[in-house]
Amino acid sequence: MEKFYHLRSSAVPLPIEDVDTDQIIPARFLKSTTRDGFGENLFRDWRYKKDGSMEDQFVLNNPRYSGAVLLAGHNFGCGSSREHAAWAIADYGFKVVVSSFFADIFKANALNIGLLPVQITKEQLAFAFERVSDDAETIFVVDLENQVLQISETSFSAPFEISKYKKECLLKGHDDIDYLLSIEKEIAIYEQSIPAFLQ
Amino acid sequence: MQKTLFDKLWDAHVVKTIDGIDVIYIDKHFIHEVTSPQAFSGIESRGISMAHASKTIATPDHNVPTKNQHLPIIDPLSKKQVEALRNNCSKHQVEIYDLGHENHGIVHIIGPENGITKPGMSIVCGDSHTSTHGAFGCLAFGIGTSQVEQVFASQCLLMNRPKTMRINIDGTLSHGVTSKDVILYIISKLTAAGGTGYFIEYTGSTIKSMSMEARMTICNMSIEMGARGGMIAPDDNTFAYLEGKPFSPKGKEWESALEYWKTLNTDNGATFDREEYFSAEEIFPMVTYGTNPGMGIPITDKVPTANMDAGYEKSLRYMDFQQGEKLEDKRIQNVFIGSCTNGRIEDLRAVAAFVEGKQKAKHVKAMIVPGSKQVELKAISEGLDKIFIASGFELREPGCSACLGMNDDKVPANEYCVSTSNRNFEGRQGQGARTILASPLMAAAAAIEGKIVDVRKYM
Secondary structure, eight states, X not given: OOXXXXXXXXXXXXXXXXXXXXXXXXXXXXOOSSSOSGGGGTTHHHHBOTTSOBOTTXXXXXXXXXXXXXXXXXXXXXXXXXXXXXXXXXXXXXXXEEESOBOHHHHHHHHHHTOEEEEOOHHHHHHHHHHHHHOTTOOEEEETTTTEEEETTSOOEXXXXXXXXXXXXXXXXXXXXXXHHHTHHHHHHHHTTSOGGGO | XXXXXXXXXXXXXXXXXXXXXXXXXXXXEEEOTTTSHHHHHHHHHHTOOOSOGGGEEEOOOTTOOSSOTTSOOSSHHHHHHHHHHHHHHHXXXXXXXXXXXXXXXXXXXXXXXXXXXXXXXXXXXXXXXXXXGGGGSOEEEEXXXXXXXXXXXXXXXXXXXXXXXXXXXXXXXXXXXXXXXXXXXXXXXXXXXXXXXXXXXXXXXXXXXXOHHHHHHHHHGGGGGTOSEEEOOOOHHHHHHHTTOTTSOOHHHHHHHHHHHTTOSOOXXXXXXXXXXXXXXXXXXXXXXXXXXXXXXXXXXXXXXXXOOHHHHHHHHHHTOOTTOBOTTOBOOEEEEOHHHHOSHXXXXXXXXXXXXXXXXXXXXXXXXXXXXHHHHHHHHTTHHHHHHHTTOEEOXXXXXXXXXXXXXXXOTTOEEEESSSOOOTXXXXXXXXXXXXXXXXXXXXXXXXXXXXXGGGO
């Protein structure tokens, strides 16, 4: 996994609530057997019209907005457990998703691939959307070490939660398997206690 | 200390705790063709083998055709994915219930029907509807592909302990109201995000009197309110269902299992982070009107008008419904009966009993997709297939099918589909498809009448 430390970037605003994983990456694009290339179909049915031409109204097609931060509405990533949703966002070039609320499985998937979910309050999110709408060049500063999201040239400073363990993983570029393999012996001891009828 | 059922199950599976995160041991791992190939390549590129291949069971379900399963798959990408599953299973010695096998079917149907799913187990699968298995008193939840790889590598997962919620439902459901209506009602009250961060235990007299299959429908849709999982304490219904199943314990082992399983319930006085109460009498046949499962109403109600949010407007525009209108009598074009939510034999029996002697409306395409080979064969042995065919329904072979439209079973753009599945997201059943979630009975009635109706008027 790639290390994550610090990010300064403009943001792409998607102020829609309850964005589900079928919107992030529709099921018909899940037929790959590798992790690559999902960014091409990120938000496919919002990005393109049925005839394949670009949907100019959609934010990813708006030349005003670019950057490695996706600003998203409440309850982002609800629905299926497909990690392909997180892969598509990361493959497109985003490093951070900011929202006021994330669906559980999406959040876990994102952290597992080094895409940082930053949860801030509804009021803070509303302010961030407003700033970006006023000035598309607004710079967001994500400081993982200090667990804080800031907006450059403003006093905006939003602390965010992340477990100590996951923070270490991101900072060092380690993943859960590295850790789980290191406790092999303890797992083997646990296994001796499993009753036969649960096997 | 008094413990909840969740606490008992969770604590029994903690190998150790690090920085507040628990290492959870996984007893059974189900995999399918869509979310597993990258996990297999992951362990291969690390040069490690599976910790316990015998604890994993595979079946291709998401991407398979529901016609002519004995022939090679035509869609090249689907074929490649199913073949990758076959190759990976053979390389890593994982048991696979392939197309045509007597145990083939949707992962969440074949686990319970074979007794692979047992009370007290921790069960995961790279599919959010893994919560289905919670109906047996299991710790069951959906995971992403990196976690599939973790289970391959170590048989464990690193998890934050979720919060607990108990949902109490008491009373007797009225005629024509099913467990699907119960869960759609609960989600409509708690919203599509209302359960996020929680593991839910369902209890109360309504739940206790439900069959195992009805309970599975309830637990299945826990994820539709964002919950990590749902569970129901095992009882005599559970034990009767499991006794004699191919993978159920036998003889002395059955006795010791039973002794343990009877301890799997919430102690008196144990506390939950949140409790909700519902009464069965307040629940009517439900339909959804929007693009998330929380947007549901009783068939007797009108599409809510109070909400003026932009997302709400967008959702109604997608569905081509107006605020304040009734959905009753709306013309529909498709009916889909199946999925891990409602593709079991009791669902098919309920549909057959309703449609027997009736004809589907001419303009409706009505498809029934059994959840597994066993469900399909049982339906045929009971003569349900003849009833379906005589009524103008098509009976397919098992798979996830039009629930998520990965295979050819798609709903055409702008058409309505009354569906017994679990999600009404934009484009879920096909690009531009408009899904109305409902019970098998409501779907059957819609197929016969050619429009959304209140099934109780026809029973």
